[in-house]
Amino acid sequence: MNKIETLCLLCSRPLQSAFSWKILLTKQFQPTICDRCSARFEYSPTVSALYQYNDAMKDYLHQYKFLQDVALAKVFRQELHARLKHEKATIIPIPMHPLKQRERTFSHIEELLKAATIPFVQLLEKTTSETQSSKNREQRIQAALLFRLMTGAHVEHKEYLLFDDIKTTGTTLRHATEILMNAGAKNVKSFTLING
Template identity: 90%
Template structure:
């Protein structure tokens, strides 16, 4: 068995990874962060999220989304793959406004699922460049519709799973769910990487 040395994407400590047939033949990803960094992320007790929001997650989101460190999309790929690999519902990402995506240079949600090798589709468009993080709880709850169906999108009577990075008040997910349900979705469930 050969060992290759890589470094933790968060702290740069060396990672010793053994190449095995199990890793090569199954959908198991090489570790991208060390055990010490991994232990800083708090798993969520909620069935609708992987992790709880804490200081480690705040730092991760800042570096990934705002400092545009797209390599960090790989950090949670094993957990996301395990969660979604047998998902029967069509996975839909909460989209970014095109201007925000151009500014950021990548869609952080798309990159998370691509890194985890999870198929997804896009049926929604964001209607505003405003972010929910810039609003207080009351402003988030009273916000105008955030999404619309993409031109030519057909929402069959199927089950959909909305995926977003973080849930705080649930306004974003509620707005997206309403658009899909009003367009004919049979059922819409929600799942997030982080429960805020």
């Protein structure tokens, strides 16, 4: 067994991790953050999210999404993989508007799933470049539909799971659910990294 020294992606403290066959055979990912940073995140009491929104998560989202630190997609990969690896529903990440994605250089939702090796399909496209985070609660609830089906997308009569980074009012997930249900989905549920 070899020791590999890497640094915590959040605080840069050295991480001592042992590389072994067990890690390879059981689909364990190498740790990317230290125990001290990990302890700052608070698990969600709901089954529809992994974590609660708190100061540690606020810092994480700022660094990951707005400072474009794509390496941080790996921080929660073990937990996401464990939660979604046996999911029977087709997973659909909430899309970004193309202008926002070009500005940010990557789709933060898709990168979370890729880091966790979770397969997904994209059936939706965002119709507005406005972000929900720029609106207050009332504006979010009253927003016009945010999505449409992608050209050529076919929604089958089966179950889908929408995946997003954070749920605050639920407007984004509600709009995406409405589009899929109107297009013929059997059922649409949702799961988020964070419950806001």
